[in-house]
Amino acid sequence: SDRIVWVIAAWEIYKVTGDEAWLRQIYPIIKNTLDDDYKTLYNPQTGLYRGESSFLDWREQTYPKWMSNADIYTSENLGTNALHxxxxxxxxxxxxxxxxxxxxYLERSAAIKSDINKHFWxxxxxxxxxxxxxREYLNISPRFEALGESLSVLFDIADINKAVSIxxxxxxTxxxxxxxxxxxxxxxxxxxNAIWPFVQSYWNLAAAKTGNERALVHGLASIYRAGAFFLTNYENFVAxxxxxxxxxINSDRMLWSMAGNIAMVHRVFIGMNFDVDGIRFNPVIPRVFSGTRTLRNFKYRKAILNITVKGYGRKIRSITLDGKPLLQNFLPSAINGEHDIEIKMDNKRFGDSNFELVKNHFSLTAPEIKIENNKISWNKVPGVSYYLLYINGDLPLKTQELNAIIDSGxxxxxxxxxxxxxxxxxxxxxxxxxxxxxNLITIDIKENGKPYSEISTSVNKNLHLKAVTDTDGKYLFRLRYANGSGPWNTDNKCAIRTLLFNGAVTGTLVFPQRGVDLWNDWGWSNSYTLDLRKGINxxxxxxxxxxxxxxxxxxxxxxxYAELVRL
Structure with missing residues (x-):
């Protein structure tokens, strides 16, 4: 669901090259992808897009162990929504x-921005x-996620007050x-428990944009320390x-780590921000990195640029193109030939914002719960201060007990x-x-003497079911399924279907892989709440x-089989 990340790169290529043929090539690909993703991932209840964290794709590395791939589909991630x-x-x-x-698309982007701020802040x-x-009811994971925070600042999802606060x-650490x-x-x-230099680079870009000098100094030091000690650009290191x-897993000479390192020169120290019609210069240089830097033979469209930046600060005192003032710090894209650009900073610190380091910290293990005899109970977690009990997605109840009575009806x-x-x-x-x-209705789906029905691109392309109730009401709908097409943690053979309820499109059902050839390993699909009417649905x-x-x-x-639970 984060596949649209390439859109950002494709657009950046156009801004740098101005190649309209490239733009015409990528337009239908982007449009078709976004249109399909809207149908497959969009949740009208929250206004957000479902699916896995962008790049954080190792399941238990950033998700609870109990979450299946269907659960991950149901989740809605900060960074992935920033990309959408x-x-x-x-x-x-x-x-x-x-x-x-x-x-x-403009309307959709505005809605996503609003709902990110509504649900994630x-x-x-x-x-x-x-x-x-x-599963049926979502709650926020209050963990900090560096890439999502950074993208929210860089894409202006966060207003200036939120950016400063972040x-x-x-x-x-x-x-x-x-x-x-x-x-x-x-x-x-x-x-x-790890730091990835490419994520650190995005954090640094966002820190530079926000103007937090201390955060930027620390972020640059994180990248340069690792490069100096390891003598290569590793993919990650232990926090x-x-x-x-x-x-x-680790790799040296990792491309995205190298790209992040180079971006610190191009986009922070030299301050190049590419737009459709040119480059806007805005270097951001902490005082401890003061000095003179020159980037030579930088190819931009039909020009070759030699750019020198002197001093420190985040405001330009003067900028010249071949010795003449460059208006509004902006270099038009129509330029050609070889040119010299000289930028002198105002040599003023911008480090008034707060920034504090914390010790690395591990959360507690999640409790394990059981329901017996009209009571929910859970194990005692070492180091706990108190527990939060969530019931049907309502605001959690704070307790120091290890059990609670539930309504059995x-x-x-x-x-x-x-x-x-x-x-x-x-x-x-x-x-x-x-x-x-x-409150439970079960719909049998067995066919042809088998204990199941198969769905594929050629078999049961439209599986028709009926649900009969004696009263109107809200019901949770889900399906028990198996998918042995591939491993649970990789590959791309998730079965996907559209759910129609009483003839109207309701949403997307996903049936992710559960293990190679494990066609007898059964789990639940994602679920939907349906308003059943009395009689046949x-x-x-x-x-x-x-x-x-x-x-x-x-x-x-x-x-x-399918299951309907009256809520």
Missing amino acids: YQANKIIELISRILEEEGEV IAERGFYGQYLYG FEKSPV SFGTTCIYPQIPGIPPYHN QTGDYNGTE VSGEYKVSAVDSLGWESFTSEPLMFVPVK TIDIVFEEWNNNMNLIENKALLE
Whole structure:
């Protein structure tokens, strides 16, 4: 679901090259991708896009162990939504250049921005939360997520007050900005308990934009320390030790680490910001990095630029092109030939903003819960200060008890988290749904003497079901399925279908892989709340053109039965 990240790069290529043929090539690809993603990922209840964290794609490295791939699909991540916001903005800009209709994308981007700020901003923390997660009812994970925070600042999702707050209040450790914070206990370093130089680079770009000198100095030092000590641009290093030894996987000469390092020169010290019609210069240089820097033979469209920046600060005192003043710090794209640009900074510090380092920290383990005899109970978590009990997505109840009475006559979803002495909340327990027998309807899907029905691109492309109830009411709908097409943690053979309820499109159902050849390993799809009416209701599971996965060939699952839970 974060595949649209390439849109940002494709647009940047156009801004640098001005190649209209490239723009015409990428336009239909971007448009088709965004249109399909809107149908597949958009959640009208929150206004956000579902799916996995951008780049943080190692499941248990940043998600609770209980979360299945269907659960991850249901979640809504900060960084991924920031990318969808920016991608919709970009396609609208491209539409204007190519004189195509693009107003709908501008409307979508504005809505995504509004809902990111509505659902992710944690006022008491002063930064955005990591993601919304759960099953039937979502709650915010209050962990800090460095890439998502950075993109929110760079894309202007965060206003200036939020941007300042992010850099003053976010938890940053001695060796750099960790991918997430606090860390997850019992999970080895990779995305968890680690610093990635390319993420640190985005954080630095956002710090430069916001004007937090201390945050920028620390971020630059994080990159340069690693490069100096390791004598290469490693992919990541352990947050706890600052050493590249100890992460699950690592690579030297990693391209995105190298790109981040180079970007510190091009975009921070030299201050190049590319636009459709030229380059706007805005160097941001902390006092400790004061000096003279020259970038020679930089190729830009039909020009070769030699750029010298002198001094420090974030405001330009003077800028010249071949000895003549360059108006508004802007170099038009029509320039050609070889030219010299000299920038003199105002030599003033911009370091009044707060910035504090924190010790690396691990959250508590998530409680495990059970429901017996009209009571929910959970284990005692060492180091806990108190627990938070979530019931049907309502605001959590604070308690120091290890159990609570539940209403045995009402369906409900329950989960519990543990909060430590520093106020950091663990992941929640796996949600448990309590369902009185009277509230459960099961729809058998077996066919041809088999204990299941197969769905694929050629079999049961429209699976028609009926649900009969004696009263109107809200029901939770989900399907028991198996998918042995591939491993659970990689590959691209998730079965995808469109759900129609009483003839109307309701949303997308996903049936992710559960293990190679594990066609007898059953799990739950994602779920939807349906307003059933008294009598017969129709439910159709349909393969539409936009349900093609990225494998394009294998899109198969086995369905055992459907379940409707009266809420």
